[in-house]
Amino acid sequence: MELNYKIAIIGQGYVGLPLAISFSKFYHTIGYDKSLDRIDELNREHDSNLEVEVKANELLSFSSNKDDIKDCNIFIITVPTPVKENNLPDLSFVNSASLLVSKYLKKGDIVIYESTVYPGVTEDICVPLLEKESNLVFNKDFYCGYSPERINPGNNSKKVNNIIKVTSGSNDTIANVIDNLYQKIIDAGTFKAPSIKVAEASKVVENIQRDVNIALMNELAIIFDNINISTSEVLEAAKTKWNFLDFKPGLVGGHCIGVDPYYMIYKSKEFGYFPDLINKSRELNNSIPNFIIGKTIELLSIHKKNIEKSKVLILGYTFKENCNDIRNTQVEKILSGLNHLGCFVDIYDPLIKMEHNNLIENPFKASNKYDAIIAAVSHNEFLHYTINDFKQISNENLVLLDIKSMYSFSTWKF
Ligand SMILES: NC(=O)c1ccc[n+]([C@@H]2O[C@H](COP(=O)([O-])OP(=O)(O)OC[C@H]3O[C@@H](n4cnc5c(N)ncnc54)[C@H](O)[C@@H]3O)[C@@H](O)[C@H]2O)c1
CATH class of the missing domain: 3.40.50.720 (NAD(P)-binding Rossmann-like Domain)
Incomplete structure (x- = not known):
C-alpha cells in the first residue's frame, strides 16, 4: 500500500x-x-x-x-x-x-x-x-x-x-x-x-501535569507574596535539588494547557468521579489575572498614584512568548479588569497585527508616560529593555510588575 x-x-x-x-x-x-x-x-x-x-x-x-x-x-x-x-x-x-x-x-x-x-x-x-x-x-x-x-x-x-x-x-x-x-x-x-485510548489519554495527561504543577507554583507564589519574599528567588534555591521540578508561576492561556484538563474533567464526571485536583488547578490558574490586577492596584496605591484614570502599559498580549497566538490569552482578562476600574490601558505586542482598541505601536519610541507597566509576556524583544528604557516611559516612580521575572530591577515579580 x-x-x-x-x-x-x-x-x-x-x-x-x-x-x-x-x-x-x-x-x-x-x-x-x-x-x-x-x-x-x-x-x-x-x-x-x-x-x-x-x-x-x-x-x-x-x-x-x-x-x-x-x-x-x-x-x-x-x-x-x-x-x-x-x-x-x-x-x-x-x-x-x-x-x-x-x-x-x-x-x-x-x-x-x-x-x-x-x-x-x-x-x-x-x-x-x-x-x-x-x-x-x-x-x-x-x-x-x-x-x-x-x-x-x-x-x-x-x-x-x-x-x-x-x-x-x-x-x-x-x-x-x-x-x-x-x-x-x-x-x-x-x-x-x-491502543488508541492510551494514546489519547497520554496527550491530555501531558498538559494536565503542566497545569497542576503551574497551579502549585501559583499557589506558592500567592503565599510568598504575603510573606514578602520573591517566589523566583525561592525557586532558584529549591531547584538546586536534583529532583526538583522546574515549574514557574504565571498566566496559563492558550488552547492546550488551559483547555485540555477540562476534557478529562468532563470524561471523569461521566463515570461519577469528580477530579478535585485537576479542577482546583484550573480554578487557581484562572484566578491569576485577578491576582495581577490586585497587585497593580496595591502598587499604584503604595506609590501614591490614583487608580482611576491611571495609565497602564501592558507588554505582550499573546498567550505565550515568541509566538503570535492569542487564543485564550489571559492578558485580555487583566486588560478588562483594569479598564473596569477606570484605568487607561495600552498594550504593546510586536508579534501581533490585528485590530484591537488597546494595541499601540512601540511605546519606547513614543512620548506617552505610564503610571504602571505590566510585563506580561517574555517575547525576546522585551528581554533587552533596561531600567532607563522603562524610566523614560514612566510617570515619576517606576511601577513595573514583572509576571515573567524578566528584569532584575522590577518593582514586583513572581
Ligand atoms: N497549536 C499547538 O501548539 C498544538 C499542539 C499540540 C496539539 N494541538 C491540538 O491540535 C489541534 C489543532 O490545533 P491548531 O493549533 O493547529 O489549530 P488551528 O486553529 O491553528 O488550526 C485549525 C485549522 O482547522 C481548520 N478547520 C476547522 N474545522 C475544519 C473542518 N471541518 N475542515 C477543514 N478545516 C477545518 C481551521 O480553519 C484552522 O485553519 C487541536 O486539537 C489542538 O489542541 C495544538
Whole structure:
C-alpha cells in the first residue's frame, strides 16, 4: 500500500501545516482547510502563524475544495478542540471533519486523529460518524489511528520532526502501518502506544501535569507574596535539588494547557468521579489575572498614584512568548479588569497585527508616560529593555510588575 499513499490533512493550522509539509517530502499530500483565507495565503507561500516556511513542491497542494481529497487514502484530522463557554468539550470541529472524511472514505482507507481529545473520542464518537455516512464497517473496511501532536509554537527547537511521536492504530496491523508512516517524517522516532485510548489519554495527561504543577507554583507564589519574599528567588534555591521540578508561576492561556484538563474533567464526571485536583488547578490558574490586577492596584496605591484614570502599559498580549497566538490569552482578562476600574490601558505586542482598541505601536519610541507597566509576556524583544528604557516611559516612580521575572530591577515579580 505504501507507494500509493495519498494523504489529506484536514485543518491547516499550527498542527496541520507542518505535518503536510513534512509528509509531502515523501507522499502526495493535500493540505485541506475550510478557510479560504488560510488556503489563499498558503498558496502564496505565506504562513501567518509564522511557524514554517511554505515552499511549493510537486507533491504538495493546498485546497479548500472538499472534492480534492476524494482520491486520498490516508486522512489526518488536525482541527481545533476548544471548550464551550461552560468549559465543556466542543467536539463540533472533529465531528464535522469526520463527516467530511466519511463522504470520501473507501475500503482500506485510514483516518488518523491528531486533535487533542479525551480518551474515547476517536472510537466512541468519531468512528460512528465515519461508519454512518460511508456505509463502511470499522476495522473491516476502514481503519483509524490516533497520534497526538506535541509541537511547541514559538520554540524553534521543538518542531514536528524532532519530537518523539506517540502513534496508535485500531488493530495491530494498522498500528504498525501508522507507526511506519510517521517514522518516515519523525527523526526523533515514534512510540507505538498499545491502543488508541492510551494514546489519547497520554496527550491530555501531558498538559494536565503542566497545569497542576503551574497551579502549585501559583499557589506558592500567592503565599510568598504575603510573606514578602520573591517566589523566583525561592525557586532558584529549591531547584538546586536534583529532583526538583522546574515549574514557574504565571498566566496559563492558550488552547492546550488551559483547555485540555477540562476534557478529562468532563470524561471523569461521566463515570461519577469528580477530579478535585485537576479542577482546583484550573480554578487557581484562572484566578491569576485577578491576582495581577490586585497587585497593580496595591502598587499604584503604595506609590501614591490614583487608580482611576491611571495609565497602564501592558507588554505582550499573546498567550505565550515568541509566538503570535492569542487564543485564550489571559492578558485580555487583566486588560478588562483594569479598564473596569477606570484605568487607561495600552498594550504593546510586536508579534501581533490585528485590530484591537488597546494595541499601540512601540511605546519606547513614543512620548506617552505610564503610571504602571505590566510585563506580561517574555517575547525576546522585551528581554533587552533596561531600567532607563522603562524610566523614560514612566510617570515619576517606576511601577513595573514583572509576571515573567524578566528584569532584575522590577518593582514586583513572581
Ligand atoms: N497549536 C499547538 O501548539 C498544538 C499542539 C499540540 C496539539 N494541538 C491540538 O491540535 C489541534 C489543532 O490545533 P491548531 O493549533 O493547529 O489549530 P488551528 O486553529 O491553528 O488550526 C485549525 C485549522 O482547522 C481548520 N478547520 C476547522 N474545522 C475544519 C473542518 N471541518 N475542515 C477543514 N478545516 C477545518 C481551521 O480553519 C484552522 O485553519 C487541536 O486539537 C489542538 O489542541 C495544538
